[in-house]
Amino acid sequence: MSWETVIGLEVHCQINTDTKAFCGCSTEFGAEPNSQTCPVCLGMPGQLPVLNTVAADKSILTGLAIDAHINLESKFDRKNYFYPDLPKGYQITQFTVPIVEGGHIDITSKDGVKKRLGVTRIHMEEDAGKSMHEGLDAVSHIDLNRSGIPLMEIVSEPDMRSADEAIAYLKQLHQVIRFLGVSGADMEKGQFRCDANVSVRRPGEPFGTRTEMKNMNSFRFIKQAIEFEVNRQIELIEDGGEVVQQSRLWDSVKNESRPMRSKEEAHDYRYFPEPDLPPLRVTQEHVDAIRAGMPELPGQLRQRFETDYGLSPYDADVLSQTRETSEWYESLVAAHPADPKRCANWMANELLGRLKEAGKDLASSPVSAQRLAGLLDRVGDNTISGKSAKDILDEMMVSNDDADSIIEAKGLKQVSDTGAIDAIIHEVMQANPNQVAGYRGGKDKLMGFFVGQVMKASRGKANPGMVNQRLAELLKG
Amino acid sequence: MDIDVKKVAMLSRIRLTDDEATELGPQLANIIGYVEQLSEVNTDGVEPTAHPHDAAMPLRANIVTNVNRREELQASSPKIESGLYVVPKVIE
Numbered sequence: 001m002s003w004e005t006v007i008g009l010e011v012h013c014q015i016n017t018d019t020k021a022f023c024g025c026s027t028e029f030g031a032e033p034n035s036q037t038c039p040v041c042l043g044m045p046g047q048l049p050v051l052n053t054v055a056a057d058k059s060i061l062t063g064l065a066i067d068a069h070i071n072l073e074s075k076f077d078r079k080n081y082f083y084p085d086l087p088k089g090y091q092i093t094q095f096t097v098p099i100v101e102g103g104h105i106d107i108t109s110k111d112g113v114k115k116r117l118g119v120t121r122i123h124m125e126e127d128a129g130k131s132m133h134e135g136l137d138a139v140s141h142i143d144l145n146r147s148g149i150p151l152m153e154i155v156s157e158p159d160m161r162s163a164d165e166a167i168a169y170l171k172q173l174h175q176v177i178r179f180l181g182v183s184g185a186d187m188e189k190g191q192f193r194c195d196a197n198v199s200v201r202r203p204g205e206p207f208g209t210r211t212e213m214k215n216m217n218s219f220r221f222i223k224q225a226i227e228f229e230v231n232r233q234i235e236l237i238e239d240g241g242e243v244v245q246q247s248r249l250w251d252s253v254k255n256e257s258r259p260m261r262s263k264e265e266a267h268d269y270r271y272f273p274e275p276d277l278p279p280l281r282v283t284q285e286h287v288d289a290i291r292a293g294m295p296e297l298p299g300q301l302r303q304r305f306e307t308d309y310g311l312s313p314y315d316a317d318v319l320s321q322t323r324e325t326s327e328w329y330e331s332l333v334a335a336h337p338a339d340p341k342r343c344a345n346w347m348a349n350e351l352l353g354r355l356k357e358a359g360k361d362l363a364s365s366p367v368s369a370q371r372l373a374g375l376l377d378r379v380g381d382n383t384i385s386g387k388s389a390k391d392i393l394d395e396m397m398v399s400n401d402d403a404d405s406i407i408e409a410k411g412l413k414q415v416s417d418t419g420a421i422d423a424i425i426h427e428v429m430q431a432n433p434n435q436v437a438g439y440r441g442g443k444d445k446l447m448g449f450f451v452g453q454v455m456k457a458s459r460g461k462a463n464p465g466m467v468n469q470r471l472a473e474l475l476k477g
Numbered sequence: 478m479d480i481d482v483k484k485v486a487m488l489s490r491i492r493l494t495d496d497e498a499t500e501l502g503p504q505l506a507n508i509i510g511y512v513e514q515l516s517e518v519n520t521d522g523v524e525p526t527a528h529p530h531d532a533a534m535p536l537r538a539n540i541v542t543n544v545n546r547r548e549e550l551q552a553s554s555p556k557i558e559s560g561l562y563v564v565p566k567v568i569e
Contacts, residue, residue: 026543
C-alpha cells in the first residue's frame with residue numbers, strides 16, 4: 001500500500017519598510033552591527049512599541065492579492081521564550097486575531113494540472129536579532145540590527161501532497177510578493193524563509209504525526225529536506241517505529257536533517273494579549289483604497305499576454321516572471337507593435353540568453369527596447385534575414401549603433417529582388433549540371449543542396465523564402 | 478490547584494531551591510485561586526475585551542527617526558566585542 005505525503009508551509013517574509021515594525025530604527029541591510037537599534041527594539045524597560053503603518057498596509061495588500069479576508073480589527077500578542085537574540089524575552093506577534101485570514105495560491109504542475117492550495121492566515125510579527133557562533137568558543141555574539149524588523153508569516157493549509165507541490169506553492173507565493181513589492185524576498189538575505197511541516201499517512205487516514213523542518217532559505221534545500229524527511233518517516237514506520245513530533249534542521253552539507261529540540265519540552269510560549277498595543281483597526285475604505293492600488297499580478301499578466309498578444313503559455317510565463325521583465329516586454333511591443341509574438345521570441349530566446357551569457361539583466365541591458373524594436377522592424381519588412389538579425393544583435397550588444405547603421409555598414413541588406421536572385425540561381429545551376437539532372441530525375445532531396453548553394457553564393461543575404469520559391473520554379477526547367 | 482513550580486521557574490529563568498519551591502507553591506495556588514473567581518461571572522453575550530483601554534492603535538510613519546547611539550546603548554552591557562553583544566554560548 002502506498003503512502004501519502006502531507007505538507008504545510010510557514011513562510012517568514014520580511015516586509016520591506018524603511019523602519020522597524022515598532023520603532024524608528026532603519027532596516028537597511030548590512031549596516032555595522034548594533035548600529036540600528038534603540039531602547040524599543042533592545043527591549044529596555046518602559047519603552048512602548050508603535051506599529052509602522054506601511055507594515056500593516058503591505059500585509060493587507062498581500063492578503064488581497066491571495067483573495068483572503070482582511071480583519072478590520074486585529075490584535076497583537078506576546079509569544080514568550082528566552083533566547084539572547086530576543087531582548088524583550090517575548091516576540092510581538094498576532095496569535096488570536098491575525099490581520100489576514102484565508103486565501104489561496106494556485107499552482108500548475110509540470111503536467112499542466114492546476115491545483116488550489118489554501119492559505120490559513122497571514123500575521124504580522126517582529127524578527128529576532130542574529131546570533132553568531134562560528135569560530136567562537138564558549139560564547140556567542142549577538143547583533144540586534146534585525147531585532148524588530150517587520151515580518152509577515154504566511155501559513156498554508158496542509159494541502160501539499162509532494163515536495164514538488166510545496167516548491168510550486170513557494171515559487172508562486174514568492175513571485176506574487178515580488179510583484180506586489182511588499183518584500184525584497186531575497187532568499188540569500190533571509191528575507192523569505194520557510195518552515196515545512198511534513199507527515200505521511202495511508203491515503204484516506206487521519207494525518208500522521210508531523211515534524212517541522214525549520215528555517216530553510218533555498219528552494220533546492222527545501223525540496224531535498226522534504227524528500228529526505230518523507231523517506232525517513234516512511235522507513236521509520238515500516239520498521240515498526242513511530243514518528244516523534246519534533247523540530248529538525250536541514251544540514252545542506254551532509255544532505256540530512258537532525259532533530260533540533262523536543263517541542264514539548266522547550267516550547268511553552270504562554271501567549272497572552274500584548275498589553276502595550278491596543279487593537280489595530282482599519283476601515284473598509286482604507287482596504288478598498290489599497291485594493292485599488294494593487295498592481296497586475298503574474299497570473300493576470302500571463303493570461304493577458306496570451307489573449308492580447310497571442311503568446312504561447314510558455315512565452316507568456318517567461319515574460320511575466322518578474323515585473324521588470326513584463327514591463328520591458330510591453331515597452332518592446334509598444335515600439336514594435338506590428339508583431340507582439342516576434343517581440344516575445346526575440347526577447348525570450350535571443351536577448352535574455354545573450355544577457356545571461358554576459359552576466360547582465362534587463363536593467364543593465366546594453367540593448368534598449370527601442371533599439372531592439374529597430375532591429376525587429378527590419379526583420380518585419382524583410383530588409384534582413386533572421387540569421388543576419390542575430391548577428392546584428394550580437395553587434396548591438398557590444399556597440400551603441402542602431403540596427404539600420406549596422407545593416408548599412410556591413411551591407412547586410414537582404415536581397416529580395418527576383419532578378420538578382422534568379423541570376424544567382426542560374427549561376428548555381430550552371431555550376432552543378434549533374435545535380436540539376438538528378439533533381440529533375442526525381443531526387444527531391446537535392447532542393448536542400450541548391451538552397452544552401454544559393455545562400456552561400458549570396459553570402460547569406462538572399463531572402464530564404466524567395467530563394468525557395470524561385471528555385472522550385474526554375475529547377476522545373 | 479497543583480502547580481509545577483519548578484517548571485514555571487524554569488520558563489521564567491528564575492532559580493529556586495527546593496525549599497523555596499515548596500514555599501511558593503501554595504502561594505501561587507492562592508493567587509490563581511483568587512483570580513479564578515472571575516470565571517464564575519456569566520459572560521454570555523459579552524464581547525471579549527482586547528484591551529482595557531478602548532482605543533484603536535496609533536500608527537507610526539515609515540520614516541527613520543533614530544540615529545546610531547550604539548555606544549550609549551551598549552554602555553550598560555557586561556561584555557561587547559567589535560560592537561557585538563557577547564553572551565554565553567547558545568547553540569542548538
